[in-house]
Amino acid sequence: MIRTKFIVEKSPPLKGSVKISGAKNSVLPIIAASLLSSGEIVLDDIPTLKDVNVMIELIKHFGAICDFENEKLKIKIDIKDVEAPYELVKKMRASFLVMGPILARLGHAKISMPGGCAIGSRPIDLHLKGFQTLGADITIGHGYVEARAQKLTGKKIYLDFPSVGATENIMMAAVFADGITIIENAAEEPEIVDLANFLNKMGAKIKGAGTDTIRIEGVKELKGVEHTVIPDRIEAGTFMVAAAMTGGNVLIENVIVDHVRPIIAKLTECGIKITEEPKGLRVKGTKNYKALDIKTLPYPGFPTDMQAQMMAMMTVAKGTSVIIETVFENRFMHVDELKRMGANIKIEGRSAVVTGVDHLTGAEVKATDLRAGAALVLAGLIAEGKTEINDIYHIDRGYVKMEEKLKNLGAIIYRI
Ligand SMILES: CC(=O)N[C@H]1[C@@H](OP(=O)(O)OP(=O)(O)OC[C@H]2O[C@@H](n3ccc(=O)[nH]c3=O)[C@H](O)[C@@H]2O)O[C@H](CO)[C@@H](O)[C@@H]1O
Numbered sequence: 001m002i003r004t005k006f007i008v009e010k011s012p013p014l015k016g017s018v019k020i021s022g023a024k025n026s027v028l029p030i031i032a033a034s035l036l037s038s039g040e041i042v043l044d045d046i047p048t049l050k051d052v053n054v055m056i057e058l059i060k061h062f063g064a065i066c067d068f069e070n071e072k073l074k075i076k077i078d079i080k081d082v083e084a085p086y087e088l089v090k091k092m093r094a095s096f097l098v099m100g101p102i103l104a105r106l107g108h109a110k111i112s113m114p115g116g117c118a119i120g121s122r123p124i125d126l127h128l129k130g131f132q133t134l135g136a137d138i139t140i141g142h143g144y145v146e147a148r149a150q151k152l153t154g155k156k157i158y159l160d161f162p163s164v165g166a167t168e169n170i171m172m173a174a175v176f177a178d179g180i181t182i183i184e185n186a187a188e189e190p191e192i193v194d195l196a197n198f199l200n201k202m203g204a205k206i207k208g209a210g211t212d213t214i215r216i217e218g219v220k221e222l223k224g225v226e227h228t229v230i231p232d233r234i235e236a237g238t239f240m241v242a243a244a245m246t247g248g249n250v251l252i253e254n255v256i257v258d259h260v261r262p263i264i265a266k267l268t269e270c271g272i273k274i275t276e277e278p279k280g281l282r283v284k285g286t287k288n289y290k291a292l293d294i295k296t297l298p299y300p301g302f303p304t305d306m307q308a309q310m311m312a313m314m315t316v317a318k319g320t321s322v323i324i325e326t327v328f329e330n331r332f333m334h335v336d337e338l339k340r341m342g343a344n345i346k347i348e349g350r351s352a353v354v355t356g357v358d359h360l361t362g363a364e365v366k367a368t369d370l371r372a373g374a375a376l377v378l379a380g381l382i383a384e385g386k387t388e389i390n391d392i393y394h395i396d397r398g399y400v401k402m403e404e405k406l407k408n409l410g411a412i413i414y415r416i
Pocket residue numbers: 024025026028093094120121122123124125126127128161162163164165166187191304305327328329
């Protein structure tokens with residue numbers, strides 16, 4: 001692996017406009033869902049990300065022919081395998097999303113167990129409970145999960161937690177099931193709606209996506225379609241925070257305002273001015289913003305994927321913030337790195353108490369995961385001197401050319 005890093009220097013207030021890319025967390029399940037059809041799929045606004053390349057590699061392993069150019073991905077699949085090996089699944093947890101489609105299509109899937117990662121142990125019990133309820137036999141052994149079903153039958157499935165991945169995987173597994181499947185306490189994230197819209201265009205009969213109850217009526221087959229994915233609300237949120245904490249004035253283009261309401265609400269609460277314009281959201285920052293209390297929750301609550309970035313912002317807020325992480329049990333790996341930059345943060349269980357300091361100082365730090373890395377970039381923009389961020393391959397998983405987009409806004413950042 002090539003060891004690249006970001007050097008970030010204290011930057012002037014960010015100015016200009018930035019175009020948000022397609023949503024990583026929509027694209028990944030949608031590419032997996034392409035396995036459900038043998039027709040041609042054309043996907044638009046596909047972000048050029050490491051994770052997207054991993055998912056493309058995975059569906060190619062199953063027999064897909066892919067053509068990915070200029071944010072357009074063409075897929076044609078004649079499935080030749082039911083097994084996803086460890087080498088491919090270990091690169092990205094979202095790889096496990098191929099289980100539902102392969103099981104639905106072939107009645108048999110063998111997928112390597114995804115491991116935990118820096119943000120938590122991340123079990124897959126809810127995915128498996130869903131497949132079992134639909135009639136699949138599940139066996140686990142030698143690091144693999146194997147699911148087999150003569151046929152899947154629609155049933156009622158209650159999720160103990162509104163898991164995004166489990167909702168998506170079960171929704172995909174159920175598209176060809178006999179009868180009607182109802183997922184209760186389903187995740188309501190915009191990416192679930194995007195996936196349902198994509199499947200419905202292909203001929204699926206899914207209702208209720210975006211609410212806590214999703215109804216899937218089984219159909220016989222799905223056809224090829226063209227689909228444009230939604231913009232990435234977390235990338236949008238990250239640039240909104242960058243504009244806010246540098247005291248900048250930035251137009252965020254290609255954002256669905258409803259998807260970032262929880263972020264707008266928090267930024268507004270601490271003193272940032274956000275207005276809707278015909279081309280996007282204008283964020284006008286101030287360097288004198290107030291501390292905030294934040295609790296991460298499933299959508300429409302405050303997204304856990306924005307927790308680290310908001311914490312970076314709160315390190316220099318006026319007052320003390322309490323940030324509670326309820327979605328993942330261990331998503332505070334960025335705290336020690338922010339502390340290396342002078343932040344005053346104390347962790348108590350799932351809460352972080354952040355006492356605003358006068359300023360941060362640049363230091364050598366490392367990205368421990370994707371959003372932790374984004375948080376360090378944000379901190380670097382306001383820290384005195386130079387910040388050197390290692391392990392930025394995590395950042396490349398989920399941000400398209402982050403440094404170039406920031407540079408266009410006047411940030412001092414480069415990749416070495
Ligand atoms: C590719 C993708 O879309 N990733 C997103 C997705 O991850 P992902 O789909 O993995 O997240 P989930 O919503 O499934 O996980 C939420 C919580 O549920 C737990 N859980 C999940 C499944 C399960 O079978 N059992 C179980 O206990 C997890 O450990 C976690 O504590 O939603 C998360 C929550 O918004 C986001 O942070 C991720 O960016």
